[in-house]
Structures are given as structure tokens and as C-alpha cells.
């Protein structure tokens with residue numbers, strides 16, 4: 001069982017949350033000139049990182065807010081939690 | 094290779110079973126092969142066997158980082174079915190199931206195919222109607238499957254909770270009589286023994302750590318491994334949940350997520366369940382092994398993972414759902430639990446075909462459902478590695494479908510998560 005530290009509610013069990021996949025994805029623009037390769041990369045090609053991975057999580061059975069998590073996919077250890085719109089902590093310094 | 098037979102059993106009994114020959118060799122890797130397959134799971138082994146059998150004269154090796162069968166092929170819940178929705182999937186899985194029917198004879202190795210049928214329950218009027226639509230489509234594709242009502246379900250599986258006020262009342266079911274279970278280790282060992290007998294080098298404890306390419310042409314030239322450099326101009330990847338790692342070594346990405354899928358086994362009990370039961374609505378399924386253990390599974394852990402361990406919320410979801418379906422299971426104790434790292438594509442269909450790197454080919458994206466695909470997947474992949482041509486059976490499962498928006502969306506079509 002993961003313990004996830006919601007930036008709004010504090011530490012809760014993982015079954016209150018749902019995982020929204022990788023974070024910091026930038027939607028290609030403008031739609032009129034985006035190539036098929038760019039769309040495919042955006043939609044279907046996750047980095048699928050082994051190790052520290054940046055993800056969005058949703059506090060489904062709580063405050064119903066989205067936020068960012070850095071989680072090690074090889075160990076499930078949660079390295080940090082930060083709000084939507086913020087940069088990952090290591091990039092702040 | 095010494096053929097297995099009743100006579101052989103008697104003969105070896107006379108020498109106290111001390112003179113059985115080794116089942117496969119453990120050769121040192123050679124500096125070069127014509128074809129190398131990375132990954133000693135069912136798909137890698139079946140591919141090597143078909144290469145050696147159908148395209149003679151090639152020097153073939155399999156490189157496996159642990160021991161053969163240590164990945165998902167040795168961790169799955171052994172169910173083989175063909176209840177897929179879209180035509181390409183139906184054709185492929187129907188063919189694969191038919192090959193399983195002949196596999197023991199083909200390999201001279203008993204893979205213990207038990208044709209016990211598969212019963213997929215519906216629990217609401219909507220669920221029931223959806224199944225009727227699925228069954229109609231599957232029948233049009235030639236799958237041997239029927240939509241059945243309560244009376245027949247009661248005959249097939251009397252231990253289900255049929256009461257009207259059950260948490261998950263039973264409305265109907267899809268019944269695929271030709272589905273069943275196959276002993277997973279026997280598939281690994283049977284293919285390994287037969288491939289070895291045809292000259293394939295099975296090299297275990299050999300981890301691939303790099304993929305070498307020709308600077309001019311960009312084509313593969315060989316591999317860096319924990320046992321040294323091994324060259325080949327044709328390389329097939331069949332590494333399931335580790336596919337994106339290997340692709341990264343060759344400099345490209347794949348539309349795959351690696352996730353943990355769990356299985357649970359109970360203490361052995363007397364025979365109570367002679368079919369495979371599953372319910373997509375509650376995302377749980379179960380069968381009973383020959384040893385008596387209830388073999389149970391369900392949905393995948395809902396986030397990326399390479400940790401090869403399952404998490405408790407899914408365990409609780411799967412087991413609590415099953416107990417509602419079969420109340421008598423509530424008194425059975427759980428014996429073991431494990432997970433395998435499976436390779437999910439967005440449309441829950443596999444990828445078999447060329448990669449962006451010349452000479453490097455892909456067999457992946459099986460997610461939680463590629464055990465049933467091993468005989469046909471191996472045959473198709475061998476054809477691809479030997480000829481460079483994609484066989485018609487797997488044309489729809491190309492990597493380019495993600496770019497061309499030609500998805501084979503079994504997750505939406507058949508509601509199949511794995």
C-alpha cells in the first residue's frame with residue numbers, strides 16, 4: 001500500500017487516489033500543422049521510465065484535485081509531491 | 094533428443110531414473126549467430142523452435158538474463174481462450190488456440206492442455222446485452238462461443254452465488270467450451286527442449302546491456318551482454334515488460350507501459366471448480382489447478398511498475414469480488430501471491446513487426462494476455478525473422494498502427510483488459 005502525501009489533504013492510502021499517467025506532457029500545437037508522428041508520440045508513447053518517474057495523480061475520494069508526484073517505478077518509493085503548475089522540486093534549486 | 098514415451102519410462106525405471114539425459118544443453122555463447130532472440134519466455138522460445146524447424150540452416154541463439162520462464166510465462170494464470178472482438182485478433186487467437194490443441198504431440202512434451210471451457214459472467218441487464226453483441230460478433234468471426242442463460246450456467250458451475258439479492262447477481266454468461274488451461278512451465282520446457290534438439294543455443298544468465306548498430310547504415314550488428322559481445326545481423330526482441338528498456342538501447346521509443354499484474358493461489362482443496370470463471374464487471378477470475386489450488390487474478394495494478402511485486406488494494410478488490418461470486422471460497426486460505434511486469438499498449442493489442450532500426454524486430458505488447466498467443470506468436474515471429482516479411486496473420490499488429498490511427502482496440506471492443 002502506497003502512502004501518498006496529497007498537497008491539500010496530507011498523507012492518505014493509495015486507494016483514495018487514481019494515477020493519471022506521466023506529467024509535464026506538452027500538447028503539440030497548432031493542430032493544423034501537427035504531424036501524425038507528433039500526435040502519435042503525444043498520445044501513445046510514454047517514456048515508461050524505470051526509476052524516478054514524474055506522474056500526475058488525482059485525489060479521487062478526497063479533495064478531487066490533481067497534483068504531481070515523482071515516484072520510483074522500480075521500488076514504488078515516492079520521492080516528492082508538488083502542485084500542478086509548479087516545477088519538480090529538484091529543478092527549483 | 095531422447096523421445097519421451099511409455100516405453101522410455103519403463104526403461105528408465107529399471108535404472109532407478111538415474112540415466113535421463115539432460116533436457117537441454119547449456120552452451121557457451123558463440124561470437125556470432127545468424128539470428129539472436131532476446132528473452133527466454135514463451136514467445137522467444139517458440140520463435141526459436143519455429144525458426145529451427147521451418148527455416149533450416151540458420152545459427153540461432155536465445156539470450157535470457159535470468160533462467161528461461163522467469164518472466165511472465167512462468168508467472169501467468171495459464172488461461173487460453175480466443176474470445177476477441179475484432180477480426181485480426183479473432184483470426185490470430187483462434188489459430189493460436191488450435192495450435193495449443195496439437196502442441197503436446199508437436200513437442201513430444203505433455204503441456205497438459207485441459208479444455209475445461211471458460212465462463213464469463215454478466216451481472217446487469219446492460220452487461221448481458223453487451224455480451225450478446227460480443228458473442229454475435231465473435232460467432233461471425235468463427236469463434237466457438239455461445240451466450241447462455243442461468244439454467245445452463247448452473248449446470249456448468251453450481252458453486253456460484255445465484256441468489257437474486259447477491260451483490261453481483263448473475264444474468265447470463267459467454268461460454269467458450271474450447272478454452273481452458275495449459276501448464277505454463279511445460280510450455281517453456283517443451284519448446285526449450287525441442288528447440289535445443291534442433292540446434293538452438295539457449296544461453297541463460299546472459300543479460301543484454303547494449304545494442305550495436307552500423308554507423309553508416311544504422312542497421313543492427315550485434316549485442317553487448319553480461320557474457321560479452323555477440324554479433325548478429327538479425328535480432329528479435331521478446332522481452333515483454335522490458336521492451337522499452339531494450340528499445341532505448343537501440344535509440345527509439347515504444348508505445349508501451351510496463352505494469353504489474355498479480356496472481357494469487359490458495360491452499361489446495363478438493364476439486365470444486367472444473368472450468369474457468371471470470372467476471373469483467375468485478376475484474377476477477379479463477380480456475381482450479383490440478384494440485385487443487387485456486388488460481389486467481391484480476392486487473393492490473395493501476396500505475397507503471399518495474400517492481401515485480403503487487404500492491405494490496407488490487408489484492409483486496411480481486412479476492413473480495415471472487416468471494417461474492419463464490420461465497421464458499423471465503424473459508425479458503427491464500428497460499429502465495431506474486432506479480433509479473435507486463436507490457437501494455439494503448440489498444441491492448443500486441444506489436445509484431447519491424448522496428449525503426451533495420452535488422453531489429455519486435456514481439457511485445459502482449460500485456461496480461463500473451464500466454465495464449467505463444468504458439469501463433471512464435472510461428473509468426475519466426476517467419477518475420479527468417480524472411481523479413483510480416484505474415485498476413487499479424488499484419489494488423491504493426492508498430493505503425495499508432496501513427497496511422499489503425500488501432501485494434503480490444504480494450505473497447507471485447508472489454509478485454511488482458
Ligand SMILES: Cc1cc2nc3c(=O)[nH]c(=O)nc-3n(C[C@H](O)[C@H](O)[C@H](O)COP(=O)(O)OP(=O)(O)OC[C@H]3O[C@@H](n4cnc5c(N)ncnc54)[C@H](O)[C@@H]3O)c2cc1C
Nearest residue numbers: 132134135136158164165166169170172301433463464465
Ligand atoms: C499474473 C499474470 C497472469 C497472466 N495470466 C495470463 C493468462 O491467464 N492467459 C494469458 O494468455 N496470458 C496471461 N498473462 C500474460 C502472459 O504471461 C504474457 O503475455 C506472456 O507470458 C509473455 O510472454 P513473453 O515471452 O513475451 O514474455 P516473458 O515470459 O516475460 O519473457 C521475457 C523474458 O525476457 C527476459 N529479459 C528481459 N530483459 C532482458 C535483457 N536485457 N536481456 C536478456 N533477457 C531479458 C526476461 O527475463 C524474461 O524471461 C499473465 C501475466 C501475468 C503476469
Ligand SMILES: [Zn+2]
Nearest residue numbers: 006009059063
Ligand atoms: Zn486531497
